[in-house]
Amino acid sequence: MSAAEIIEEPETAQAEYFSIRGVSAYYGDSYIVQNISFDVAEGEICALLGRNGAGKTSTLRAIARLDEPEVRSGEIWLEGQPIHSCKSYQAAAAGIQLVPEDRRIIQGLTVEENLDLAVIAGTKGWDFERIYDLFPRLKERRKQEGTTLSGGEQQMLAIGRALAKDLKLLLLDEPYEGLAPVVRHDIEKALIEVRNAGITTIIVEQNAVAALKLADTAIILDTGEVAFTGTAKEVLDNEQLRHDYLAI
């Protein structure tokens, strides 16, 4: 039986822009995401934080409706649409784009061909010139094979690819991983522009301080459960919380 078949259709849509209600997700018999609930308002950046193994990546994968982990209960809503009943391609069509930690740049294709491929099917988002304005380095390297880009440039391409689609909710998994501070700042500036354009973002990041400085709100996960929801500033100002759940 598929996850979609065993989740009961709720009676009313959530009023919040993005909302997770009582979601539990499993790898086989392992209960990894445990009855989590939180909301993200339209146009906000939400930092999803927690120690290693807390369930952050699993939560992003559940939202994007990938096959694993399997969502067995709960509801996921985006703009009144029931994402919990979607397959991954339907969640993508609804505007949810996951930029995974390994960035998944397509081998053998140039920067521009990677962007082309993103918009081959479905509704288009930003045009390429707007993406190149956001990331001028991609414009300079538009004819270069995507997999030969630096780590930071590959991250820009992965975000650019998401923007090329009709993007409503950007899910970023460790976007700063392996990046020098100067490159991280370029990505941060771009993410602020993405927010200014009204796109909603959930960012998972080991560099919790960097994520919190960028974010409006924060969710802290601990062993698959929500341990805190509030503003990013509340976390930055609360030494005990940072010590207990983030080790910073």
Ligand SMILES: Nc1ncnc2c1ncn2[C@@H]1O[C@H](COP(=O)(O)OP(=O)(O)OP(=O)(O)O)[C@@H](O)[C@H]1O
């Ligand atoms: N494919 C899988 N099969 C079984 N268990 C998995 C799988 N992927 C992750 N897990 C387990 O699920 C738990 C949560 O992992 P997840 O990657 O979501 O955590 P995380 O908070 O993103 O951690 P990290 O910061 O280390 O990336 C971990 O205990 C992990 O071992």
